[in-house]
Amino acid sequence: MEPSGAPEPPAPTRPDAERVVLRLARPYLGRLLGAGLLAAATEFAGLALMATATWLLMSAAGRPPLDRLTVAIVAVRALAVGRGVFRYTERLAGHDAVLRMVTDVRARVFAALAARREGADRRTGDALSRLVSDVEAAQDLLLRVLVPGAAAALVSLLAVGGAALVSPPAAGVLAVGLLVAGVALPALATRLTRRAADEVAPLRGALAVDAVDLTHGAADLAAFGATDAALTAAEGRAGRLARLERRLAAVGFAVDATGVLVGGLTAAAVVVVALRAGVSGVLVGVLAVGTPAAVEVALALVAAARQRTQLRAGLARVADLLTEPAAPEPVGAPEPVSGGHDVRFEDVTVRYRAGAAPALAGFDLDLPAGRRVAVVGPSGAGKSTLAAALTGAVRPAAGRVTVGGVPVSAQPGDGLPRIVGGLLAEAYVFHATVRENLLLGRPDAGEADLAAATRAAGLLDWVRDQPDGWDTVVGEQGGQLSGGQRQRLALARALLAAPPVLVLDEPTEGLDPAAADAVLDSALAATPAGHSVLLISHRLSGLAGFDEILVLEGGRVVQRGRHEELVTRPGWYREQWLRQEAAERGYLALAP
Ligand SMILES: Nc1ncnc2c1ncn2[C@@H]1O[C@H](COP(=O)(O)OP(=O)(O)OP(=O)(O)O)[C@@H](O)[C@H]1O
Numbered sequence: 001m002e003p004s005g006a007p008e009p010p011a012p013t014r015p016d017a018e019r020v021v022l023r024l025a026r027p028y029l030g031r032l033l034g035a036g037l038l039a040a041a042t043e044f045a046g047l048a049l050m051a052t053a054t055w056l057l058m059s060a061a062g063r064p065p066l067d068r069l070t071v072a073i074v075a076v077r078a079l080a081v082g083r084g085v086f087r088y089t090e091r092l093a094g095h096d097a098v099l100r101m102v103t104d105v106r107a108r109v110f111a112a113l114a115a116r117r118e119g120a121d122r123r124t125g126d127a128l129s130r131l132v133s134d135v136e137a138a139q140d141l142l143l144r145v146l147v148p149g150a151a152a153a154l155v156s157l158l159a160v161g162g163a164a165l166v167s168p169p170a171a172g173v174l175a176v177g178l179l180v181a182g183v184a185l186p187a188l189a190t191r192l193t194r195r196a197a198d199e200v201a202p203l204r205g206a207l208a209v210d211a212v213d214l215t216h217g218a219a220d221l222a223a224f225g226a227t228d229a230a231l232t233a234a235e236g237r238a239g240r241l242a243r244l245e246r247r248l249a250a251v252g253f254a255v256d257a258t259g260v261l262v263g264g265l266t267a268a269a270v271v272v273v274a275l276r277a278g279v280s281g282v283l284v285g286v287l288a289v290g291t292p293a294a295v296e297v298a299l300a301l302v303a304a305a306r307q308r309t310q311l312r313a314g315l316a317r318v319a320d321l322l323t324e325p326a327a328p329e330p331v332g333a334p335e336p337v338s339g340g341h342d343v344r345f346e347d348v349t350v351r352y353r354a355g356a357a358p359a360l361a362g363f364d365l366d367l368p369a370g371r372r373v374a375v376v377g378p379s380g381a382g383k384s385t386l387a388a389a390l391t392g393a394v395r396p397a398a399g400r401v402t403v404g405g406v407p408v409s410a411q412p413g414d415g416l417p418r419i420v421g422g423l424l425a426e427a428y429v430f431h432a433t434v435r436e437n438l439l440l441g442r443p444d445a446g447e448a449d450l451a452a453a454t455r456a457a458g459l460l461d462w463v464r465d466q467p468d469g470w471d472t473v474v475g476e477q478g479g480q481l482s483g484g485q486r487q488r489l490a491l492a493r494a495l496l497a498a499p500p501v502l503v504l505d506e507p508t509e510g511l512d513p514a515a516a517d518a519v520l521d522s523a524l525a526a527t528p529a530g531h532s533v534l535l536i537s538h539r540l541s542g543l544a545g546f547d548e549i550l551v552l553e554g555g556r557v558v559q560r561g562r563h564e565e566l567v568t569r570p571g572w573y574r575e576q577w578l579r580q581e582a583a584e585r586g587y588l589a590l591a592p
Helices: 017-061 070-115 124-166 168-216 218-223 227-276 281-323 383-391 415-419 434-439 447-456 460-465 483-497 513-526 572-590
Strands: 343-350 360-367 372-376 398-403 420-423 501-505 532-537 548-553 556-561
Touching: 017 070, 017 124, 017 281, 070 124, 070 281, 124 168, 124 281, 168 218, 168 227, 168 281, 218 227, 227 281, 343 383, 360 383, 360 556, 372 383, 383 398, 383 420, 383 501, 383 532, 415 420, 420 483, 434 447, 434 483, 447 460, 447 483, 447 513, 483 501, 483 513, 548 572, 556 572
Parallel strands: 372 532, 372 548, 420 501, 501 532
Antiparallel strands: 343 360, 343 398, 548 556
């Protein structure tokens, strides 16, 4: 078996990926331009330093009067110091601009990943790789491609201009050498590495997925005897990545060596042409030393091109994520805030994928303040989707969900969680203490509040039995708790938060029937009057006190009413009720 980190196909590179990322850099353009100019000043100072120092040494050999050398001596010192200062300020300015932009990009990528429940197939490892290495691609595009590339191009032009002042024919030869180093070699490097580079980013993403799957799924892989196969598959991908990286490094080495050769040949040709043109010995010396230095500056464009090739796939993945069409906004102008916490679903349809059957279809529900509604139905009926639409985790394709008269999508960022909350599907228990997990629900809760909530969830006795009490650490994802204890802890946190609209998605999952009934009763008793409850459950026991019960099947409401009505009507509810009663009576009869 292969873990779910199956190899992702190479990302189709998008020609506009760089443009998408560069649009995000627009607010920082001024700073980036400054960094580019400082980078050019650094390179230019280096080149000028080399040329001036050569002129100084060769002129000094002829023992001229010292005052003829004074300007050059001062220039050498100024250029040497200036170069360091320019380099330092360029690094500061460039990193300042880019890190600001990256913070922005990372926040957007995070929001794009988080906003799409329908994108849940994007696995943790892949999401991590998108957030970390792909976003770094955006950073490198500016810092290692555009800024140094632009600086190298500018300084190459200045070098040709400077050489032209000494000898136009020699400047012509230098221009040819610089074109080879700064245009032909980068194009060659791009051509040779493009295909391999396109495979690297998705392979790194797949390896990150492997790492997460192999760690989190270790117990299950071992239980099914699939560890070796999973490791082999992951090693295969790691090996392929290593081969690709070796190939890229070899091509890089060959291109770099060619660059050095171009520098030497250009310098020789410049010297020959300059001598033939009758340039003085000192200036020929300056050209001979300055030419390889200028070619080296132009070779920065090779490095920039190589980087750019390696960044393409990562940039495409970032651009894909940032340009995915958002779910449609609900039609109609947002309504005035009426306050209160009446919940209304009006003809709500939710679709996770275009063309797929809706997870929720034409759903209507009134949940005025203080009302208690239970939603039941077979697995996959759309119950959790309904809760997700209420908490804003999924956006309806049609219809609308309002809380206090305001559509969920128009609620202010922190407004909705203060009204709607509770125990949602697969509640996360943090690797922290019981107290810290609970305080997430209500940070200012006192010990008495913690005790009341855990008592209602049936966990208080267990907490009191622990040597560390409230400070018991529960392990990663609550791994040091039993399934039932984990569920009770999550329920206690929801009860402690006590939102005016309490959503309980399978709050008694993992508990035996007697415990489930007791916990549901005490949880409901602990919910303040006036607070609404939306219970999602596959168990029908304990629903007698609910104002309305909805039976969902295939995303549609097939029955609705109170418990005493539904048990008498033929249909899913009655059948399921009789089945569960018989099963649980049998279970209780077996119990000691
Ligand atoms: N993130 C998702 N992406 C794509 N499809 C999804 C997603 N979540 C749910 N679905 C699909 O939507 C439908 C309804 O799922 P939902 O989780 O709402 O059902 P449920 O009634 O809560 O099921 P259960 O009782 O098993 O938890 C199912 O067909 C499911 O496959």
